[in-house]
Amino acid sequence: MHLTDRQRVCVVALAELFRGDGEIMASPMGPLPALGARLAKATFEPALVLTDGVASVVDPDGAAEHWMPYRSVFDVLWGGKRHVLMGASQVDGFGNQNIACLGDPAKPKVQLLGFRGAPGNTINHTTSYWIPKHSRRVLVERVDVVSGVGYDRAARLGAAGRFHEIRAVVTNLCVFDFKTPDGSARLKSLHPGVSLDEVQEATGFQYALAGGPDAVPESRGPTEAEDAILDRLTGNT
Amino acid sequence: MAVPAMGSGLDKRMSEEDVVAALSDGMTIGVGGWGSRRKPMSLIRAICRSDLKDLTVVSYGGPDVGLLCAMGKVKKVVYGFVSLDSIPLEPYFRRARQSGAVEAVSLDEGMFQLGLRAAAWRLPFLPTRAGLGSDVTRVNPWLQTVESPYPVGFDPLKQDSTASAGSTDAGEREVLVAMPALRLDAALLHVHRADAAGNGAIGGSDPYFDDLFAAAADRAYLSCEAVVPTAGLKPDSPESTDGLRSLIIPRMAVAGVVEAPRGAHFTACDPDYGRDEGFQRDYAATAKDPAAWEDFRARYIDLADEAAYRDAVAGRSP
Numbered sequence: 001m002h003l004t005d006r007q008r009v010c011v012v013a014l015a016e017l018f019r020g021d022g023e024i025m026a027s028p029m030g031p032l033p034a035l036g037a038r039l040a041k042a043t044f045e046p047a048l049v050l051t052d053g054v055a056s057v058v059d060p061d062g063a064a065e066h067w068m069p070y071r072s073v074f075d076v077l078w079g080g081k082r083h084v085l086m087g088a089s090q091v092d093g094f095g096n097q098n099i100a101c102l103g104d105p106a107k108p109k110v111q112l113l114g115f116r117g118a119p120g121n122t123i124n125h126t127t128s129y130w131i132p133k134h135s136r137r138v139l140v141e142r143v144d145v146v147s148g149v150g151y152d153r154a155a156r157l158g159a160a161g162r163f164h165e166i167r168a169v170v171t172n173l174c175v176f177d178f179k180t181p182d183g184s185a186r187l188k189s190l191h192p193g194v195s196l197d198e199v200q201e202a203t204g205f206q207y208a209l210a211g212g213p214d215a216v217p218e219s220r221g222p223t224e225a226e227d228a229i230l231d232r233l234t235g236n237t
Numbered sequence: 238m239a240v241p242a243m244g245s246g247l248d249k250r251m252s253e254e255d256v257v258a259a260l261s262d263g264m265t266i267g268v269g270g271w272g273s274r275r276k277p278m279s280l281i282r283a284i285c286r287s288d289l290k291d292l293t294v295v296s297y298g299g300p301d302v303g304l305l306c307a308m309g310k311v312k313k314v315v316y317g318f319v320s321l322d323s324i325p326l327e328p329y330f331r332r333a334r335q336s337g338a339v340e341a342v343s344l345d346e347g348m349f350q351l352g353l354r355a356a357a358w359r360l361p362f363l364p365t366r367a368g369l370g371s372d373v374t375r376v377n378p379w380l381q382t383v384e385s386p387y388p389v390g391f392d393p394l395k396q397d398s399t400a401s402a403g404s405t406d407a408g409e410r411e412v413l414v415a416m417p418a419l420r421l422d423a424a425l426l427h428v429h430r431a432d433a434a435g436n437g438a439i440g441g442s443d444p445y446f447d448d449l450f451a452a453a454a455d456r457a458y459l460s461c462e463a464v465v466p467t468a469g470l471k472p473d474s475p476e477s478t479d480g481l482r483s484l485i486i487p488r489m490a491v492a493g494v495v496e497a498p499r500g501a502h503f504t505a506c507d508p509d510y511g512r513d514e515g516f517q518r519d520y521a522a523t524a525k526d527p528a529a530w531e532d533f534r535a536r537y538i539d540l541a542d543e544a545a546y547r548d549a550v551a552g553r554s555p
Binding site for chain 2: 054055056067069070071074077078100101105106107108109110111112113114115116117118119120122123124145146147148149153154156157158159160161163164
């Protein structure tokens with residue numbers, strides 16, 4: 001697997017999602033998120049627990065550490081020791097996510113996967129999203145169906161919402177977090193070479209700007225050491 | 238005369254057709270397996286050949302749901318997802334939903350598990366945070382919430398023994414989703430080995446939720462790669478206890494046992510055989526071409542019995 005410079009920035013941003021998580025299970029969905037979690041584990045979060053995508057927790061050499069069939073995943077996620085990195089067919093400016101269907105759920109225009117575990121994930125432990133193709137079709141003002149719960153809805157749940165955290169949305173253009181007083185989106189960083197106009201053009205929801213209009217931070221690229229690890233993980237040495 | 242060793246002495250062996258004859262229109266049927274993995278496809282094919290209709294299908298859905306939708310057997314699908322794994326979206330389920338041909342009870346996967354568990358434990362519901370704040374409650378307006386009788390942080394083990402539980406405690410009480418029991422009239426499962434009495438051994442790395450489907454159902458029907466004597470169920474030496482963990486389906490839940498070699502085809506039945514990806518691709522592609530579907534149906538569905546299906550796919554690997 002060959003990574004472009006932009007993909008390397010994205011993988012680093014995806015790895016950064018797990019910073020500070022310690023000894024919990026990281027559940028990345030998809031190739032770049034999986035690479036991000038493995039990069040985090042290989043560098044600043046060595047205690048992360050990663051599965052092989054089937055039913056085993058494995059160490060970096062692929063040796064099984066623990067049996068993790070689907071039934072056990074629910075025990076882990078209801079216990080809170082998990083950070084899931086999911087995709088989204090739609091995501092809005094409070095971090096509500098849709099993977100269920102488009103249009104009226106009674107007779108959908110497009111049937112997607114279903115709710116899957118998104119409602120339970122988002123209400124029980126940290127969740128982040130990866131959007132490989134940033135566009136107004138995906139980053140929308142309102143999602144058609146709320147699968148993963150965003151900050152506006154979690155705020156209304158009182159104590160039952162206390163484990164909710166949407167850490168960030170990483171796209172191929174930028175990173176949004178929700179560090180605003182009302183939990184709405186904030187542009188945290190732009191990937192190198194991406195302009196604010198470009199993000200504006202491709203985003204359907206309102207967002208605040210970290211650092212202000214002329215000083216939005218730039219997403220960091222990989223260090224030399226991280227580049228070497230990425231080459232090793234992708235078999236590109 | 239040699240008497241075959243029967244263990245418990247019970248013999249619940251039957252054919253796919255016998256299982257279908259025990260089902261009736263409008264039943265709620267749970268299907269074991271997960272996505273396109275270890276699905277009781279020989280039983281699904283038998284339903285497709287029958288005149289059963291108006292079924293409510295409860296499933297971690299894969300081609301079981303898709304085929305039954307394609308054949309017009311389904312009134313309602315109860316699911317957390319429906320997927321072919323290597324092909325993310327199930328085309329016939331998708332079509333049935335988008336045309337409004339089937340009703341949907343769309344749930345969070347964890348809620349789904351709790352619904353089966355509540356049924357297995359004969360409880361009206363189990364509480365959970367899963368679903369709160371999401372549109373699971375909007376699309377299923379019958380879903381209710383329940384207020385915890387205990388304030389947040391209540392801990393009887395650290396409580397002054399003279400304090401009466403909950404009554405005088407100030408503090409917020411969590412409001413949770415009350416996931417009702419998902420009661421099944423019947424469950425259909427495919428496992429690796431079973432004895433004639435219905436004890437089932439599941440190999441591979443994941444038992445999924447098959448035992449829960451069996452426990453949530455009035456009666457479960459078990460298809461298996463091979464019926465073996467009870468003494469042959471445990472796949473290792475008598476000195477080792479590891480194999481005990483594969484004996485997951487208890488006979489008291491099971492009403493019938495069907496010997497169905499390659500019965501999960503074309504879904505995965507690791508370690509005995511993997512998914513037949515080529516076959517699955519062909520199946521999925523028929524959704525784009527009515528003539529291809531008619532051909533698929535003639536070759537693989539409109540057959541006399543499962544033996545004819547085995548013949549039809551005999552040359553394929555896995």
